[in-house]
Amino acid sequence: MSEETMVRPFSAAAFNQYIAEHKLMAARCKKCEGVYVPPRAICPNCHSDEMEWVETSGNGKLAGFTVIYSGPTFMAEQGFDRKNPYISGIVELEEGVNISTRITGINPMKPNEIKIGTSLSVDFVEFGEGETKKTYLAFKA
Amino acid sequence: MPKTKSLTRGVAVVGAGMSKFGAFAEKNSRDLFVEAFKEMTKSVDKSFDSSIIESLYVGNFSSDQFEHQAHIAPLMADAVGLTPRPATRVEDACASGGVALRQGVMAIASGLYDVVLVGGAEKMMALNTAQVTEALATAADVPFEIPAGFTFPGFYAAMASAYMHRYGMKPEHLMNVAIKNHDNAALNPYAQFGVTIQKWMEGRIAAAIKKGKPAPTWSTIWDFLHDEAGNPTVAWPLRLFDCSPVTDGAAVVLLVAEERIHDFTDHPIHIIGSGQASDSALHDRPELTTIPAAKIAAAQAYEMAGVTSKDIRIAEVHDCFTIAEVIASEDLGFFAPGEGFKAAEDGVTARNGSKPVNTSGGLKAKGHPVGASGVAQAVEIWKQMRGQADARQVDGDVPLALTHNVGATGSTCVVHIYERRN
Numbered sequence: 001m002s003e004e005t006m007v008r009p010f011s012a013a014a015f016n017q018y019i020a021e022h023k024l025m026a027a028r029c030k031k032c033e034g035v036y037v038p039p040r041a042i043c044p045n046c047h048s049d050e051m052e053w054v055e056t057s058g059n060g061k062l063a064g065f066t067v068i069y070s071g072p073t074f075m076a077e078q079g080f081d082r083k084n085p086y087i088s089g090i091v092e093l094e095e096g097v098n099i100s101t102r103i104t105g106i107n108p109m110k111p112n113e114i115k116i117g118t119s120l121s122v123d124f125v126e127f128g129e130g131e132t133k134k135t136y137l138a139f140k141a
Numbered sequence: 142m143p144k145t146k147s148l149t150r151g152v153a154v155v156g157a158g159m160s161k162f163g164a165f166a167e168k169n170s171r172d173l174f175v176e177a178f179k180e181m182t183k184s185v186d187k188s189f190d191s192s193i194i195e196s197l198y199v200g201n202f203s204s205d206q207f208e209h210q211a212h213i214a215p216l217m218a219d220a221v222g223l224t225p226r227p228a229t230r231v232e233d234a235c236a237s238g239g240v241a242l243r244q245g246v247m248a249i250a251s252g253l254y255d256v257v258l259v260g261g262a263e264k265m266m267a268l269n270t271a272q273v274t275e276a277l278a279t280a281a282d283v284p285f286e287i288p289a290g291f292t293f294p295g296f297y298a299a300m301a302s303a304y305m306h307r308y309g310m311k312p313e314h315l316m317n318v319a320i321k322n323h324d325n326a327a328l329n330p331y332a333q334f335g336v337t338i339q340k341w342m343e344g345r346i347a348a349a350i351k352k353g354k355p356a357p358t359w360s361t362i363w364d365f366l367h368d369e370a371g372n373p374t375v376a377w378p379l380r381l382f383d384c385s386p387v388t389d390g391a392a393v394v395l396l397v398a399e400e401r402i403h404d405f406t407d408h409p410i411h412i413i414g415s416g417q418a419s420d421s422a423l424h425d426r427p428e429l430t431t432i433p434a435a436k437i438a439a440a441q442a443y444e445m446a447g448v449t450s451k452d453i454r455i456a457e458v459h460d461c462f463t464i465a466e467v468i469a470s471e472d473l474g475f476f477a478p479g480e481g482f483k484a485a486e487d488g489v490t491a492r493n494g495s496k497p498v499n500t501s502g503g504l505k506a507k508g509h510p511v512g513a514s515g516v517a518q519a520v521e522i523w524k525q526m527r528g529q530a531d532a533r534q535v536d537g538d539v540p541l542a543l544t545h546n547v548g549a550t551g552s553t554c555v556v557h558i559y560e561r562r563n
Contacts, residue, residue: 012284038285038425064429065297067377068290072275075290082373088290090424098424100289111377114241116306136288 010051018053020135022124026097028054037097057094058122060139062115063101065089067108078127085109091139092118105141148250151399152558153409157523158187162333162390162508170204173391173510174217178258181393184523186406187469194395195254196489197228198239198244200261201314201512206276206347208264219262225465234280237261238515239546240557243415245396246557250325255398261516262317262391270384273387277511280549282422292382296423296550297462298376303429304464308479312378312465317368318463319382319505325492326502333388333508338362345371383463388508392517404512407563410526414448414558416441423550425490432551435472439545439556443474446541450474454539455525456496457518459547460503466490467546473556486559497535498527515555520563526561 008014010027017037018025028037031048033062037056039111042049068075068084087103104123106114120139158180160173168176182189197218205211205380218228238261245259254320265273277293286296303310308461315325319338326332327340336344342365350356357370365371372380395405402409420426426433443449450473458473460466467481476484476498484490490498501507504514526539542559 016284028462039423044421064299064303066291066295066302066379068197068292068295068298068372069374069376070270070274070294071290071292072278072287073271080290086290088295088299090429098290098426100286100422100424102289116303 005068008041008053012038015039019124019137022135024056024058024099024122025053026095026136027051029035035095035097037093049057056122060091060093060120060129061116062103062120063090063092064116065103065114087108087114099137101139102136102138104138146441148246148308148415150252151411152396153244153250153399153402153411154394154407154519154523155397155402155409156181156189156395157393157520158182158184159331159392159513159520160257160390161331161389161497162510162517163498164266164333166266168264168389169208169210170213170262170391171220173221173264173389174199174260174262174393174563176460177262177391177393181395184195185395186268186408189405191223193256194223194226194258195256196226196248197223197258197260198217198230198231198241198248199228199512200239200515202232202234202237202263203276203279204264205237206412206417207273208228208267209388213262213473219316220226223258230513233553234548235459235509235511236515236546236548236553236555237512238517238555239544239557240417240515242516242557243555246412246415247370249396255401257395257396257517259396259514260391260393263405263510263512264334264389265510266389270387282346283337286422289494293464294376294379298379298552299423300429300468301378301464304468307430308482310482311359314482314486315378315453315467317465317482318460318466319366319483320362321491322460322466322499322503322505325500325533327500328531329507332502332506333386333390334506337366338382346427367457370450379464381464385461385504385509387428388510390508390510390517392513394516394519395476399482408527408561409522411560412557413447413560414442414444415556416445416486417553417555418553419485422552430468430548431478432468432554434551434554435469435545435547435556438554439473442543442556442558446560447542448558452541453496453540453543455500455522455535456498456543457501457503458498458545459514460499460505460549461509463505466498466503466505469547473543492535500530500533500535506562515544518546519543519557519559522559526559
């Protein structure tokens with residue numbers, strides 16, 4: 001089956017494979033045209049199972065955020081701690097769907113100055129080398 | 142709309158008890174469950190033989206991760222001499238206890254059993270803080286939320302950021318919730334942190350002096366709560382005192398069918414409303430300032446009970462974080478959207494206010510052994526409705542009360558309404 005005709009499953013693994021390829025993809029329902037991130041194999045709106053992958057615009061705005069001072073181990077391994085906190089947020093895409101993401105390009109030390117509604121565009125953060133390389137979804141101011 | 146769903150026969154609480162909440166290195170979840178069970182048996186008014194119990198439902202989030210022990214329901218049945226009766230573990234993250242209660246209610250309403258034991262237990266303190274944080278994070282939508290770096294304080298902090306933006310709340314407003322809940326917990330001998338924030342601050346100053354260190358210069362609790370040394374930021378805008386603690390504990394209630402009530406007590410607490418709803422991960426909701434599943438569960442419970450939010454005298458709500466109590470008080474219809482934080486500031490939700498919330502000290506100060514919390518809420522309601530809450534007893538009668546228990550960021554919510562008729 002060629003790349004063009006093969007439809008990847010609407011799974012977390014497939015979504016993450018697209019992220020590794022620096023694409024933020026959504027599942028779109030062929031019946032009602034609902035768009036979903038994370039992807040759904042069954043449309044939550046009309047319950048059709050005829051879905052397709054579409055690439056999102058990658059443009060959105062900040063809907064909510066936090067500056068995390070005490071994160072999970074994998075974030076500590078990436079150099080984040082109390083002295084070097086990071087921003088996690090929820091971004092509303094132009095398509096009207098929201099996604100949890102890292103936020104870059106904004107100073108985490110001045111949270112009072114971070115504005116809900118700030119325009120952001122998709123970015124991809126890589127950590128590790130070779131086999132252990134992992135790509136994370138981010139949005140940049 | 143489908144027609145109102147109702148219980149096909151009445152169900153009442155006729156006994157309730159909890160273990161002390163806290164950190165107990167020598168106790169596992171089974172030991173804590175036994176402790177709660179013994180407290181429950183003492184609370185039953187008439188003489189009571191536990192062999193009459195027909196089934197057990199236990200709320201537990203993750204004994205697998207916390208104590209490397211799965212399949213705990215039969216172990217608990219065995220520990221209190223109830224085998225071979227059916228014993229079922231119920232898991233819906235931090236709503237496990239409330240959902241176990243609902244399973245017990247449904248088991249009786251169905252006619253299958255007349256006498257059901259409902260428990261909740263969690264043993265969390267065997268792991269360190271980082272390990273607990275990661276165990277709790279498994280209640281999220283792991284592949285889609287966790288790579289963003291989110292923690293549970295982080296999710297609720299993101300909700301708080303949206304709430305602040307929309308309604309003009311400041312982080313300081315949330316401190317009123319923590320102060321109130323510590324004030325209540327100071328009067329609850331079962332609470333993990335049975336001290337006011339004032340006493341806590343004084344203890345920190347005394348400890349520094351005793352160690353020969355420079356004494357902190359906090360003169361009021363507001364100094365303390367604003368100081369990174371006293372109240373460090375965990376996930377902005379939430380600080381340590383905005384977060385419920387890590388806790389070991391268990392709680393148990395005894396449910397019976399209405400026709401059996403008087404074998405146990407003449408002062409039962411009837412469960413007249415029950416609602417439960419599910420939802421997607423936090424990011425997939427149209428608004429971050431409300432928990433839709435809570436509104437849906439509450440609407441179901443109010444409709445079943447035939448009452449409104451105005452009729453509720455007291456409530457135990459899921460204050461895993463201070464912002465969660467504010468949002469809960471709005472989702473339950475006690476206050477309009479954007480008004481919940483003002484109600485906390487104005488003392489409306491205080492023990493002597495017009496709508497007391499979390500008289501037990503809440504998850505914040507009583508403690509949050511996650512699978513036990515939903516059942517422990519019912520234990521507090523039992524005590525308050527029967528006038529047995531001692532120093533923290535609210536004034537006047539409590540004819541109607543409510544519990545609100547949330548799993549994760551609101552992907553599960555379960556609400557119960559309780560009535561005292563005599």
